[in-house]
Amino acid sequence: MIDLSAELLPAAEADVIGLAVIGADRAMLRKIGRLVEWLPPVGTDCCDCMLLVGMESELAGLAAGQRDVIALAGVRGASPALSQPVTAVVLWNAAQSHYLVIAMPDFAARQVELLLGSERRARRLMEQQLEAASSEVRFASLARTRLRLARDLHDTLVHSIVALLTQIRLIRHYLSADPARVADGLATAEEAAVSGLARAREAIGRLRMPDDLELNPDVEGLLTDFAERIGVEMSIEIDDRARDGLRECGMTVQRIISEALRNIQAHAKARHVRFHAVEQPAAVGRRLVVELRDDGSGFDPAVPKPGHFGLIGMVEFAELVGGDCTVESAPGKGTLVRISLPVAAPPAARSSGTLAD
Structure with a gap:
């Protein structure tokens, strides 16, 4: 049995690990160390914490001996004090009739974040674990909903607020430098607000509609509209065999390409x-490969961009359907976004395969 005072308490007090004790009724009894600051205050139900919401049945199964441990890998950002990722494990102390939470720095997740950007590793690990754990279906559903909310908020509110902020700064400049242009700046700001409101309403509509009921978008129309609106030269090349895949994966392609176009x-x-x-052929079935290349200023993908989640969201959109998305760029060299998504075999191929059997 774990001796709390002799083995774990000194390490928690030295801030090497985080330590928390939760009663059998799920009430927080004690917290030691900044690594467990993401848990709710003492006296509160532990499932009020964002990362434990919906896990009442899992905790009960732990206490009943139906499982040995609950592991939360790559936890970060749940509280201001949690600036680096940690791995948290929840154990049941039968002798004392309480749960024990031990949080340790997750050095592997930190290294991945330094290379690939903020939070991608934590979210991908959580998604893989949730998909693999059939006994935690409810928790997986809640987590996917949170990710979907975060992506839709980024795609609507964040971009709209950035546009408004840009116009407000221009108007402030016009007040002293060119008062005659203030009215034009206000009109542009109003247009950005109206557009942002419309996009927010569309996002709310998507949240109220299951993903499998959403209509496939017109990707070619999206690209053409962008070229006309921004004034760039657009080359569109779509192989005939890729058109079925574009229709099948249209929503995922549109979401990723829309974010890439906003960055351009x-x-x-x-x-x-x-x-x-x-x-392209694949080991199983086929894959749709989409590339979007620009000749712009480029950037260094290895440089972290705190507070920016667009590139992370592009990767997540592809991963949620079993695909992948990579971004290649360098300062002054433009940017290449490459998407690879699995697609089902066409009906004719499936029928001929059945007859051959």
């Missing part, structure tokens, strides 16, 4: 954009 508009200063879609 806001940062790249590109003159030419090339879209290419092909179908």
Whole structure:
């Protein structure tokens, strides 16, 4: 049996680990160390914590001996004090009739974040674990909902607020430098607010509609509209065999490409954009490969960008359907976004395969 005072308490007090004790009724009894500051205050139900919401049945199963441990890998950002990722494990102390939470720095997740950007590793690990753990279906559903909310908020509110902030700064500049342009600046700000409101309403509509009921978008129309609106030269190349895959994976492709186009508009200063879609054989079935390349200013993907989640969301959209998305860029060299998604075999191929059997 774990001797709390002799083995764990000194390490927690030295802030090497985080330690928390939760009663059998799930009430927080004690917290030691900043690594467990993400747990709710003492006296509160532990499932009021964002990372434990919906896990009442899992905790009960732990106390009943139906499982040995609950592991939460790559936890971060749940409280201001939690600036680096940690791995937290929940154990049941039968002798004392309480739960024990031990939090330790997750050095592996930290290294991945330094290379790939903020929080991608934590979210991907959580998604993989949730998909693999059939006994935690409810928790997986809640986690996916939170990710979907975060992505839709980023795609609507964050971009709209950034546009408004830009206009407000311009108007402030016009007040002293060119008062005659204040009215034009206010009109542009109003247009950005109206557009943001419309996009927010669309996002709310998507949240109220199951993913499998959403209509496949017109990717070619999205690219053409962008080129006309921004004034860039757009090349669109779609192989005939890739058109079925584009229709099948249209929503995922649109979400990723929309974010990439927003980055081109806001940062790249590109003159030419090339879209290419092909179908390639895979070990199982086929894969749709989509590339979006621009000749803009480029950037260094290895440099962390705190508070920016667009690139992370692009990768997550692909991973949620079993695909992947990579971004290649360098300062002054433009940017390449490459998407690879699994697609089902066409009906004719499935029928001929059945007859051959």
